[in-house]
Amino acid sequence: MSNRNYALTSFNGMLVLGQFVLGIVGYGIIADFKTFRRLLTELRLVHAVNALSVATDVAIALALVFLLRKTRSGIRQSDTLINKLIAYSINTSLVTSICSVGVLITTIVWPQTFIFLF
Numbered sequence: 001m002s003n004r005n006y007a008l009t010s011f012n013g014m015l016v017l018g019q020f021v022l023g024i025v026g027y028g029i030i031a032d033f034k035t036f037r038r039l040l041t042e043l044r045l046v047h048a049v050n051a052l053s054v055a056t057d058v059a060i061a062l063a064l065v066f067l068l069r070k071t072r073s074g075i076r077q078s079d080t081l082i083n084k085l086i087a088y089s090i091n092t093s094l095v096t097s098i099c100s101v102g103v104l105i106t107t108i109v110w111p112q113t114f115i116f117l118f
Contacts, residue, residue, distance in 0.1 A: 003070070008063050015056040022049055036114055043111055050104040054097050061093030 026045050033039060039046075068086050072079050106116040 005067070008066070012056075012059050012063050015052070015059055019049070019052045019056050022052060036117075039114070040111060043107055046107050046116075047104060050100045050107070053100045054104070057093045057097045057100065061089050064089040 022045075026042070026049055029042060029045065030039065065086050068082050068089070072082055103116045106113075
């Protein structure tokens with residue numbers, strides 16, 4: 001489906017790999033914390049994880065829309081299915097991105113409340 005679009009695939013792969021590595025490193029740092037108070041010392045890490053999560057979700061959704069739009073065939077039934085897949089990929093990405101942006105905003109605005117954990 002990607003027609004050997006290595007740039008798009010590599011970009012998204014690097015974002016996903018970066019998010020994975022940052023998540024593993026973050027867990028390694030935070031895993032031995034005994035209290036939530038210690039989490040306040042690592043808020044930059046929480047911000048980075050959430051910002052990278054938003055970027056990854058948006059990049060994957062845009063790549064899906066781009067690739068699905070290219071596969072339209074002109075046949076009404078298949079084009080309708082492709083349009084539904086496009087809408088689904090946008091909607092799921094939108095939900096996860098809104099949640100990640102919400103966590104990012106709450107950690108910046110109210111870092112002492114830990115409201116972002118809920």
